[in-house]
Amino acid sequence: MNDTCDIGALRPAAGDALPPEQPDNTVAQGCGRCEPPAEEELFDGEAADGEESGLYEHYAITADKGQTPLRLDKFLTVRMEKCSRNRIQAAADSGNILVNDKPAKSSYKVKPLDRIRIVMPYPRREVEIVPQDIPLDILYEDDDLLIVDKAAGMVVHPGHGNYEGTMVNALAFHLDRQGIPAGEQTRAGLVHRIDKNTSGILVVAKNEQAHARLAKQFFDHTIERRYVALVWGNFDRDEGTITGHIGRSPRDRQKMFVFEDGSEGKHAVTHWRVLRRYGYVTLVECRLETGRTHQIRVHMAWQGHPLFNDERYGGDRILKGTTFAKYRQFVENCFALMPRQALHAQSLGFVHPATHETIRFESDLPADFRAVLDRWESYTAAKPDLSDE
DSSP states (O other): OOSOOSOOOBOOOTTOBOOTTSOHHHHTSOSSSOOOOGGGOOSTTOOTTOTTOOOEEEEEEEOOTTOOOEEHHHHHHTTBTTOOHHHHHHHHHTTOEEETTEEOOTTOEEOTTOEEEEEEEOOOOSSOOOOOOOOOOEEEEOSSEEEEEEOTTOOSSOBTTBOSSSHHHHHHHHHHHTTOOHHHHTTSEESOOOOTTOEEEEEEESSHHHHHHHHHHHHTTOSEEEEEEEEESOOSSSEEEEEOEEEEOSSOTTSEEEETTSSSSBOOEEEEEEEEEOSSEEEEEEEESSOOTTHHHHHHHHTTOOBTTOGGGTTTSOOSSOOOHHHHHHHHHHHHHSOSOOEEEEEEEEEOTTTOOEEEEEOOOOHHHHHHHHHHHHHHHHOTTOOOO
16 A cells, blocks of 8 residues: 555545534544645634644544444554555554544554544645745754744745745755655654744654654643743733633634633633733743644733734734824834734744654744844833833
């Protein structure tokens, strides 16, 4: 059987029952490079499912009550169109396939009414990826992974009108130069994404095993993810936690929304800590416990602290401060210096998929972010009695 997975559509066999909470379009996604469900659409080429979105797909299949005992890898192979048994075995070996909520090996014999959940990394290849010689700031690289410090403004993955000039195009060129053919690259790739206008660290897997093991860490929320954000307003406390379900806004499909009662969306948790107070704005560190779409941006806006110059969530207006013309000009100058949301993925820590050692990487604040902070430092030094209004 071919070792590659072209479409990987997951198809229930006759008699298989789907749990009621799983829509058909979720089941029809596949194991590697297929269409995300409609609720995971990309925004302007941005990340689906998060500031840090684990590139895995989560399925639920219930075996028929008349199912005869069959090896797990064989059971799944017949349901995953054009997806190899080797790929399924790699997912099982990495703990990415659960039977009745417990990790199962490929040799497990599927029994009647077994509930099988699958977590498998992609990216989906909705178009042919054209290698492009685009510079990448690579902080670290070995045989299994590389760490990229992404610049603001670079789309991470092709989609929705951004089919060239993306980080994936640049990665394809980089891997080509290393002699890794396109067929092998389909097993590697992004393990998570960050928004187009967010800068900072991303980890990229270079082989299938590394991809599966890293994706599992994102799924289990064991990855250490820290961001730095400049937000409007002051805080009564020095640190805290924001918990609120995040889903697509019922009024604006281009925005996410916090469902305070938990009736919709996905569970999301953001821990924050004040780094520096500037009176009208505050520099905070945010630690993600989950990785939902625009999580930091929407959580902070929900708490009345939208990110500085975040157009989508209202941070591109003067929300705090005086009405004096000089102050308005000062803020507008800051917006011009940093024409994007003030969010930077500063650090990433995880267990290396091959050595099993805990490693951690950090990225310095980019020049535009530093320039804006310098402006606020000077402003508050000149007006030491600033208070939040």
